[in-house]
Amino acid sequence: MIGFLFSGQGVQEPGMTAALYRQSPLYRRRLDEADAALAPHLGGSVRDLLLGGDPALHRTRWAQPALFAVGHALAATLSDLGAGPHVVLGHSVGEFAAAVSAGVLTLEEAARLVAERARLMDALPEGGGMLAVRAGREAVEEFLDPGRGVSLAAVNGPRNTVLSGGLAELERVAGVLRGRGAHCRAVGVPHAFHSPLMDPVLEPLAAAAAGITPAAPRIPLASTRYGRLLADEPMDGAYWAAQAAGPVLFADALADLVARTAPTALVEIGPAPQLVQLAGRSGLADGIRLLHPSPGREATARDLAETVAALYRSGLEPQWDELYEPAWRTTERLPPYAFSTEHRFWHAAAARPQAPSGPAAAPAATPAGAVAGPVPAAAGGGGRDGSADPVLAAVVGAVVEVGDYAPERVDRNSRFYEDLGFDSVMIMQLKDRIETSLPQAGGIAVQQLLPALRSVGTLADFVGEWISVGVRP
Known part of the structure; x- marks a missing residue:
């Protein structure tokens, strides 16, 4: 039982998966496929931007489509290798690639929504940010005051929460929490995602999804909006609007996923280790193999092969012929x-x-x-x-x-x-x-x-x- 965890914004990096793109024809084809789906809505190639190491990738306009493209390409590549998921979970913008993997949205539908979401959020005024706090939800409850501009943006674990709001107020809260011994770190994002500061994008985002009829998931999908496996709720325009404004209930969704599907492996689908680390610290992953086919900017086809090999050792029978081009195959004594x-x-x-x-x-x-x-x-x-x-x-x-x-x-x-x-x-x-x-x-x-x-x-x-x-x- 394999679960895919799709990374959210903040882990993007110029040049991410460039080595894998050069070395893996399978990944190259899948990233090209995602780029082709995004290009009409972006007015440019997100593939060329990320492979070229352009720092513009950190702008929301490009960061979200780039993470979507990488997430889709990694998931589709593993699926082509016979190592596809049996259950999926996406963190924030990662939920779009998870929806494609589960068959809820087509690649083209998700690409259009991601591009519009990124455009709308990129156009918001600067001045917002996010703060990661090494403490539980109860430790930050007193600071959650919409009137003062601080909201709960994510619950990532028993002792891992994220706040969102204006920069000045977040800095004040961080000072108080540090004085109490809590470790605080500013998240590398330019806006206050998952907070009321996102309100201007919600109506146009819902309108952009109005023409889409989402399908029922082919495999279980853990929703970080609801904090549990999706039941019969549609992932329609109203869903995606509320998902952009409300907190990411990653810890709750992961707990329900583990309890109800009992995965033997959790694979992070993204360009840097984030969610597997959260899973490892959650106390939920005992006995579950935590894997990552692209652990950093310099990740190569060998890292992808190591992930497939680890799944093989756990009982999976991969499609080995898809992993290497015939010219790369050698007989080893x-x-x-x-x-x-x-x-x-x-x-x-x-x-x-x-x-x-x-x-x-x-x-x-x-x-x-x-x-x-x-x-x-x-x-x-x-x-x-x-x-x-x-x-x-x-x-x-x-x-x-x-x-x-x-x-x-x-x-x-x-x-x-x-x-x-x-x-x-x-x-x-x-x-x-x-x-x-x-x-x-x-x-x-x-x-x-x-x-x-x-x-x-x-x-x-x-x-x-x-x-x-x-x-x-």
Whole structure:
């Protein structure tokens, strides 16, 4: 069960996901798709702005569309890789990308709304701001006074709240709270979002959504307006207007999401770690894997692959072929495995009968199933390829075939791990090749074979002894 958490405004950064865009064709296609949906409403390319590292990205007009584009591209990329969400939650403007991921809005509908929301908010007078407070809601309750211009903007955790309002009043409140030992930090946004200072944008924002008929979510969607999983409430114009003015009830929405869907992994969909950190400090995420495919401006395709790998280790079966272009795929030889020699499982070889000393002695009987005579071990004699010893020659031939080595590279002194780089898969293939070339060696168990794999010669000696005494399990 995978939950996606879509980041809100404040984590944007010029150049965010630029490396991922260069390295991942899948992400590149999805970001281009979002940019194409936004461009008619923005009068420019948000993709070019963010990839170019333009500081204008911090302006609300561009920040919100850029976060929407990145959120949609990351979510769609993971979905293309077979790692899509089973439940979603969006923080403030992140809720638009969450709505697309859940099938409530189309990409084009959400892009138009985000662009209009950003334009309206960017046009508001400056002078407002937001203050993050490391304290619970009860600690800031006394400062919530619409008449003085301070509102509760977000409840992000048991001890993490955000206030919104005029800069002067926020600074006064911060001084009081710091005096009581609470850590306060100004949020890097240019307006007092989620406060009555947003009132001028609400009616035109609702009007912009009037022509949209939102669908029912295909997957559960945790609403930060209501602080719980969405029931049958439509995400229509009235919803988006109220969502822009009211507090972001992230902590409540996350608690309901965890309680009712029991996710095994929460993945932050955004350009910097914010929501996974809040989730980690909430006390709700015990036993839940917290992941982030784009943890910072320099995040690369490797970070995306690490997230997919982590989900694979949790039981997901990704679409691996989508992760890398064919030109990037290489065959990697696994490192040799150091097998334990603590326990040995081969059969002890039967003692060879000694021939009587007399000239008239009868020859010893050949054991049933064995070759007609003992196979000599080539202890240093014969050619490099073991031509004087048929068993050694067969073993050398099998090694050359399995490893695709040049024949001159392999002789009885070649070590399987140090010189030839054998791994466990190659050992199984070698066993099959030897049994094909030497049917008399059939029946050797892998556990019996392993201790003889010090070198080609020690393996040939073991196989020759097995054949010569007719050992069978």
